[in-house]
Amino acid sequence: MSSNAIDNATLLSIYKRAALIKANDERARKVILSGQIAMVYYSYRGQEIIPSVMGEILRDDDTLCTIYRGIHDMIGKGFPLRELWAELAGRRTGSCKGKGGPMHLTYPPRGIMVTTGIVGSSAPIANGLAWAARLDQSDRVSICTFGDGASNIGAIHEAMNLASVWKLPTIFVCQNNLFAEHTTFEKMTAGGNIASRAAGYAMPGVRVNGNDPAEMYLAFSEAVARARAGEGPTLLECMTFRFFGHTFGDDDSYMPKEQKSAAMAADPVPALRARLIADRIATEDELASFEAEIEAQIDDAVAFALESPWPEPDDLRFDVFEKEIAA
Amino acid sequence: MSSNAIDNATLLSIYKRAALIKANDERARKVILSGQIAMVYYSYRGQEIIPSVMGEILRDDDTLCTIYRGIHDMIGKGFPLRELWAELAGRRTGSCKGKGGPMHLTYPPRGIMVTTGIVGSSAPIANGLAWAARLDQSDRVSICTFGDGASNIGAIHEAMNLASVWKLPTIFVCQNNLFAEHTTFEKMTAGGNIASRAAGYAMPGVRVNGNDPAEMYLAFSEAVARARAGEGPTLLECMTFRFFGHTFGDDDSYMPKEQKSAAMAADPVPALRARLIADRIATEDELASFEAEIEAQIDDAVAFALESPWPEPDDLRFDVFEKEIAA
Amino acid sequence: MSAPATVPVAKKPTVTILAALAKAYQDIFAEDPKAITLGEDLADPEGGGITKMTKGLSTKFGDERVRSTPISEQAIMGAAIGASLAGYRPIAEIMLMNFTTVAMDMIVNHAAKLRFMSGGQTSVPIVIRTMTGLGFGSGGQHCDYLEAWFAHTPGIKVCAASTPEDAYGLLRAAYEDPDPVILIENLPTYFAPMSFELPDAGHRVPLGKAAIQREGTDVTVVTYARMAVNARAAADVLAGEGISVEVVDLRTIAPWDRETVLASARKTGRVLVAHEAVKQHGVGAEIAAVINEELFGQLKKPVKRVGGAFSAVPYSKPLENAYAPDADVLASAIRDLLR
C-alpha cells in the first residue's frame, strides 16, 4: 500500500468511513438472514475503500448518482443511518417513505440525488447535475458510479461524450468488481480495460486500485480538482472485487473459488486497519472503541427502523405528481 | 490520389459505379424540383467513392444495413434501378410496394437488408447478420454504414463492443461527411476522431480518405479480409463531405461557404474521371458513351416508376403480419 | 415543408402554431433565469433547430442556457432530468416522437418515477417537446403518435395543441408545472396559418382542462392534436347539413378532463373519439371505456373510435392519406353515429 501521499489524519478518517460502511453491510446481511427485514440486497462488501475516499474528498453540495449496489457510496457521502435503515425496512420514516426501497435510496441534503436500478442510467443524469452546477457558477462536482458491466451499455457512452464536449464537471466512477451478475468482466468487455475508452472521448481515463486508499485518493482528488477548475470530466476505473454473489443469497458458483478467497484474504478494510496500527496512526483501543460506537449507531438505526410505522395503502396516491390528481 | 495500389480495371469499375451513383442523385434532385416525384430526399452527392469501392469488393451475399442517406450504398451494392425508382415514387412495383419509401429501401437479393431512419440503428442489426453468417459457416461479411453524428449514440457503442467480444464479421463504415444535420462534426464528437474509439473496443479503427479510391480500397479490402478470415470487426472512418443540406431543399447556411466550395471543387467523381483519362485507363469517348448508357438506364427506371400503379388503401392490411389478422 | 392538403386553412390566417411556440420560448426565457433548453441543433450556430423555433434564443440568452447536443437522446433526457433535480427548468427537445424510443428508460423509469421513488424528496419539472405526425411522406419511423405509452405511465403528463393559442398556453403551463410533461407537436399543422391571435405573455392553458372548440348538441367528438383541426373542419361541413357537432379538444391527454368530456357526452348521447395514433390500444380506448362505464344506459349509441390504421405509417401518398382519418372520414363517422 503506497499511502505515503496522504496524511495520517486523512487515512484514519478514510478508515472510519470504511469501517462504518463494512459494518453496515455485515448488519444488513445479518438482519436479512434473521428475517427481521426482507429485502433484495446487493452486497458491496469488498468495495468499501472507493466510497470512503470519495466521501473524504467530496462536499455535501457535490452530488451523487449511484446504483442498486450503492449503499456504500451513500454512506460515504453521509446518508444518515436512521433514514437509511427505515427505508430498507420499508417504513414511512425512511428517506423515501418506504416507496423507494434499497434500489432507489435518495437523500438530497447530502447530495444523494438518484439511485437507479437500471444499468448505466446514473451517468446521463449526473451530467444534468453537472450542467446545473456550472449554471449556478458553483464549483461543485457531479459524481456517477456504475459497474464494469454497465460500461457496455449505450447510456454510459452517450454521457461520456456529452460530458466531454460540454466540458462538464462530471466524474465517472466505474467500480470494476470483475463481475456483472454472473458474467466475468473480461469476457464481455472488449479490450479488457474500461479506463482506456476515455481516450476516445478526449477525457482522462485512469485505472486505479480502488482498494488502495492512497492510489484512490490521489486519482480521485485529481479528478475533482479538474472538475472544480472547469477542466472537464474524468473517467476513473476503480479495480475492486465484490465478496458475495450479485444479490445476497444467490448462487455464486460462477465466481472461481481461488479468486474469491484471494480477494477476501486481501480484504482492504482490515488491511487498512492493520496498517493504521502498524504505522501508529491509531491504537487498537482507539479503533475498537470507534468500532463499538459504529455498532451502537447501527443498533440505533435498525431499532428506529423496526419501530417505525408502515406506510398505508393510501400513500400510493401521493408523490405521483406534486398535487394528487385523479388519473 | 495514390491509386497505384489498385489495377486499372478496378479503378475503371469503381468509376463506373460512382458515375451511376452520382447520376442517380442528380436525377433525383431534378425529378423532385420538376415536381414529378415528391419525396423527402437525403442527397449523398460527394460521398460516391465510398460505396463504389464497397460495391467493388463485396459479394451479393454480403449484407448491408444502411441509413436514410443510403441510396449511394445501395446502388453500389447493386439495387436494381427500376425497383428503386418505383419505390421512391411510392408505386406498387417498388421493391417495398411503396410501403417503405426512400428511408426504408430493402432488396434482399443483393443483400440490402435494412435501411433505417433511426440514427445508429443500422449497427446492432448488422451484428445479427454477421452472427448468422458465422452460424452458416459462411465467410460472408456484414456491413453497416452510419454517419459521424451517429457515432455518439448508444446503439453504435453497444454494437461495436458486442462485435468485438463475439469476434463477428461486422464492418462498421462511418461516413464522416463533417455534418450531422446542422451540427459540425468536431463540435459534438469528443476527440474529433471516430476511428480512435475503436481502440477502446480492441478492434482496428482506421481513418481513411473516403474520397480517395485507392485508400478506400485498401482499407476496406483489409477489413473485409479480416472479417472473412474470422478475425473480427473493423471500424472504418471514411472522411468525405456532403455537397448539399441535410435534406434536399433545406437551408444549408450553417455550412461554411468556403468549406463547401472547396469540397465541391475537389469533387471526387470528376477527379477520378479526369485521372482515368490522364492515365489512359479510359478514353473520353468510352466514358461519355458509358455515361450516356447510365442516363438511359435511369430514364428507363424513372419512366417505369412513373407509369407504375399506385398502391390501394387496402394494402395497409397486408405485410403487417405474414397472415392478415384482424387486430 | 408545407401544410398538406387535408389540413384546412382558416379564412383569416394570422398566426402559426410554430410562431406561438417560438414566442412561448422567448417569453419563458425572458421571465425565468432558471429556464434552460437542449436538443439537437437548437442553438444559433446550428440554425435554431430544424424548424427554427428556437432561432435567436442562444444568441440572446447565452449558449450555456440554450444548448445544441450530440445525437444522444439518452444523454439529452438525462441532462434535463439532472438539471431539473438541481432547480432548473429544462425544456428538452426529442426531435421526433419516434426517437423517444431510444430514451424511454430516461423518460419512464426516471423522469416519471423519481418523485414517487424518492418519496417526494426530488421532482423532475421538465418539458419534453417532441414533434410528429404524418403528411410529409417520411414513412414508418418518423410519424408515430405514441401518446398512449406515456398516458399509461404514472408521473408524467401528456399534452398536445391544435391551435396557436393553446400551443402557447400549454407550453407555458407545462413549463410551470412541477412535474414532467411531454408536449406533442404536430409537424404538418405547425406551418399552417390559423385565424388565431398570438397570445400575450400572461396566457396559460391549465393542464387537465379540455376546450370545447365547437359547441353542438347532436354528437360529441373527443380528440386532440391534428385530429382536432380535422374535427373542426368536419363540424363546419356538417353544420351545413344541419348536424350539430361538439368538438372537445382534450389538450391535456393525460390526465384528461373527464368532467368536460362526460358532460358533453351526457348532453349529446353520441360520442366519437378520434386520434391519429393506431386505433387499437390507443388513448381512445381509455376514453371510450370510461364514458361507457360512467354513462351506462344513458348513451344513444356506443362510443365510436377512429384512429390510425393497424400498420406502420406507410410511405406512398395514397396509403399515407388513407392511414389516418381526414375531415371527410370524421364526417362520415359522425353521420354513422346519427343513423
Added chain:
Amino acid sequence: MSAPATVPVAKKPTVTILAALAKAYQDIFAEDPKAITLGEDLADPEGGGITKMTKGLSTKFGDERVRSTPISEQAIMGAAIGASLAGYRPIAEIMLMNFTTVAMDMIVNHAAKLRFMSGGQTSVPIVIRTMTGLGFGSGGQHCDYLEAWFAHTPGIKVCAASTPEDAYGLLRAAYEDPDPVILIENLPTYFAPMSFELPDAGHRVPLGKAAIQREGTDVTVVTYARMAVNARAAADVLAGEGISVEVVDLRTIAPWDRETVLASARKTGRVLVAHEAVKQHGVGAEIAAVINEELFGQLKKPVKRVGGAFSAVPYSKPLENAYAPDADVLASAIRDLLR
C-alpha cells in the same frame, strides 16, 4: 426467490412454469438447428440465466447457438433481428420488462416494422422473452407490466401464460410464428408448483386463442398472466358463495381473441377485465371499449376494470400488496358486478 403469499398454490403440485419453459427451450433446440438464443448470463459459464431456465443448453447445443451477452439490450435485440433476417429463429431474453425501455427502438421501430416497411420482403421471426411482476420488493424499476405499449404496436404479438402447459405451448407457438412475439413471464408465479402436466413436445397453444379456464354463467373475468392465477382462485372462492365465474385467460394479449371474449360476455352479461399493469390506458381499456361497443345494450352492467395503481410500483410490503388486485380484490369486484 419464493412465491409470495397471494399466489394460490394448487393442491397437487406437479410442475412449475419455469420448468415448462425450460423444457420448451430444450425441445425447440433439439428439433430445430435454426434455433439460437441470447441474453445476459444465458450460457452455462454464467449459470444458465438468473432463473437457470437455459441451464445446460449451451453445453448441449454449443456456445455459438446459446450466447451470453454484455449488458447491452440494444445490441441484444439488434443481433436477434439481424440473425432472423438471415433465416435464424432467435429467442432473445430481455431480462426484465423494464429493460425493454432501453431497446424500444429496436423492438418497435425495427422488429415490428421491417416486414411492413420492406413490403414483405423481410420478416423478423423472433421471440422476445422478458420477465416481470411485483412481489419481491424490487420497487419502481423492475416490476412493470408494459404489454399495452406493445399491443399498441402493429407488427408484434404479445403473449403471457398463467399455467405451465400454456407457458410451454405459447413459447413453442411463438417460436414457430413468422413474426416477432414478446412473451411476458411473471417472475413470482414462475416458481410456484401448479397441478398441471409438463406437456409433451407436440403441445402448442395457438396464438390469438384464449382459454376458458373456469366455465361460469354469472360473470366473465377477462385476464392474463398472474392475474389469471388470482382470478382462478377468486372463482374457486366465489363458487362456494354460489357465484359462477367464467375465467377467460387471453394468453395472447395482442391480437386478442375477440370471439371467445365476446361470446362469454354475451353469455354472462357482466365482465371484469383485470391486469397487473396500471389500469389507466392499460390493455383492459381496449377490451372494455370493444365489448361495450359490440354488446351495446346487451350487458347487464358496464364492463368493470381493475389493474395496478396509478403510481410507480412501490417498495414497502403493504404498499406492494395494495398495488395490484389479489384474489380478494378480484372477488369483491366480481361481487360488485352482481349487485
